[in-house]
Amino acid sequence: MISGSLRVTRIAGIDIRVHVSWFLIAALFFYLNFETFSFDLPLIPSERIVLAAATTLLFFASVLLHELSHSIVARRFRLPVHSITLFLFGGVSNLRREPDTARAEFLMAAVGPFTSFVLSGSFWLLREVARQTLVGIPGEAVPYMLEQLSFINLALGVFNLLPGFPLDGGRVLRSALWALRRDRRWATRVATRGGQAVAGLLALWGIYQFVTDPRGGVLGGTWTLLIAFFLFNAASASYRQEQFEDSLRRVNVGTLMTRDLVSVPVDMEVESLIGSYVLPMRARSFVVERDGRPIGVVSLADLRRVPRDQWRSRRVGDVMLSLEKVPALQPNDDARRGMDVLSRTESGEAPVMDDGRVVGLFERDVVFEYLRMRDELGLR
Numbered sequence: 001m002i003s004g005s006l007r008v009t010r011i012a013g014i015d016i017r018v019h020v021s022w023f024l025i026a027a028l029f030f031y032l033n034f035e036t037f038s039f040d041l042p043l044i045p046s047e048r049i050v051l052a053a054a055t056t057l058l059f060f061a062s063v064l065l066h067e068l069s070h071s072i073v074a075r076r077f078r079l080p081v082h083s084i085t086l087f088l089f090g091g092v093s094n095l096r097r098e099p100d101t102a103r104a105e106f107l108m109a110a111v112g113p114f115t116s117f118v119l120s121g122s123f124w125l126l127r128e129v130a131r132q133t134l135v136g137i138p139g140e141a142v143p144y145m146l147e148q149l150s151f152i153n154l155a156l157g158v159f160n161l162l163p164g165f166p167l168d169g170g171r172v173l174r175s176a177l178w179a180l181r182r183d184r185r186w187a188t189r190v191a192t193r194g195g196q197a198v199a200g201l202l203a204l205w206g207i208y209q210f211v212t213d214p215r216g217g218v219l220g221g222t223w224t225l226l227i228a229f230f231l232f233n234a235a236s237a238s239y240r241q242e243q244f245e246d247s248l249r250r251v252n253v254g255t256l257m258t259r260d261l262v263s264v265p266v267d268m269e270v271e272s273l274i275g276s277y278v279l280p281m282r283a284r285s286f287v288v289e290r291d292g293r294p295i296g297v298v299s300l301a302d303l304r305r306v307p308r309d310q311w312r313s314r315r316v317g318d319v320m321l322s323l324e325k326v327p328a329l330q331p332n333d334d335a336r337r338g339m340d341v342l343s344r345t346e347s348g349e350a351p352v353m354d355d356g357r358v359v360g361l362f363e364r365d366v367v368f369e370y371l372r373m374r375d376e377l378g379l380r
């Protein structure tokens with residue numbers, strides 16, 4: 001999730017968040033509309049405020065609808081969307097994982113620009129209707145407002161179709177390459193390079209705006225450079241994420257899990273566990289038992305969260321991860337599914353069960369250690 005955002009509402013189980021950069025855009029957008037609404041019509045300030053605010057809100061709703069369309073299609077393919085963040089240049093739908101097929105990716109990506117084009121057309125039609133029905137001041141300003149919204153949605157659709165991952169157009173490109181060669185990793189590499197290339201071209205365009213129009217170009221140029229910067233970063237991060245997931249898909253939970261867990265009783269003090277087991281045995285994960293039956297697991301990560309002055313007062317049972325609370329993994333699940341499960345729990349660990357027995361613990365720390373080792377050995 002992107003930091004620096006706040007949750008404004010929840011629609012159909014999806015958190016709608018607004019990033020701080022959005023407020024900047026909304027303020028700028030409001031101001032520009034406030035200024036332009038009086039070009040042709042003698043509007044009074046209060047009318048200009050209402051019109052500019054309405055335009056800003058409808059712009060906000062348009063971006064939100066674009067993102068919601070992605071989410072609706074994602075859900076059809078059973079890809080859970082946990083939040084939508086409205087951001088500097090549009091929105092980001094935060095999926096828990098990437099689509100599994102090229103077709104799912106294509107439909108999910110294409111529906112966004114499609115929605116923006118439909119909105120653009122609808123605002124244009126409304127403008128025609130408003131032009132014929134509304135008379136007088138300030139009614140005559142409404143068609144102008146609708147025209148603005150039509151253009152903005154058109155621009156939003158076109159911009160998102162640029163072939164640079166993670167823009168929608170980049171996803172469409174990836175899905176096509178993926179279907180063509182059946183090699184998702186290669187498709188991602190090409191599409192994210194596309195993202196970096198689009199970012200580079202945008203940066204050049206931004207500089208051009210600065211140079212050719214020293215006064216008006218500053219705002220537009222800064223804006224374009226900012227978008228280029230974010231797109232470049234997002235493309236690079238997407239590529240690293242793909243590499244990361246790819247490495248995880250090749251190894252299973254059984255290989256990475258911590259085995260031979262020592263069993264400890266549920267009422268043992270945290271201090272005894274650390275003093276008698278963790279340090280002398282350098283053991284990092286334990287099965288917690290009550291009356292000889294496993295009821296939970298506890299790891300170094302859980303113990304780290306207990307403040308030093310509570311080691312004597314807290315028991316293993318207070319800090320453990322209860323087996324009922326986490327979905328169990330199987331040894332032959334791939335590690336990517338393992339990380340999926342971890343992302344749904346706060347704890348960074350999940351028990352691995354086989355035949356009703358806890359056979360190991362799958363830990364985020366260990367996964368990262370494994371990936372670091374691969375990296376050090378030059379394995380990709």
Ligand SMILES: [Zn+2]
Nearest residue numbers: 112113160168
């Ligand atoms: Zn989109």
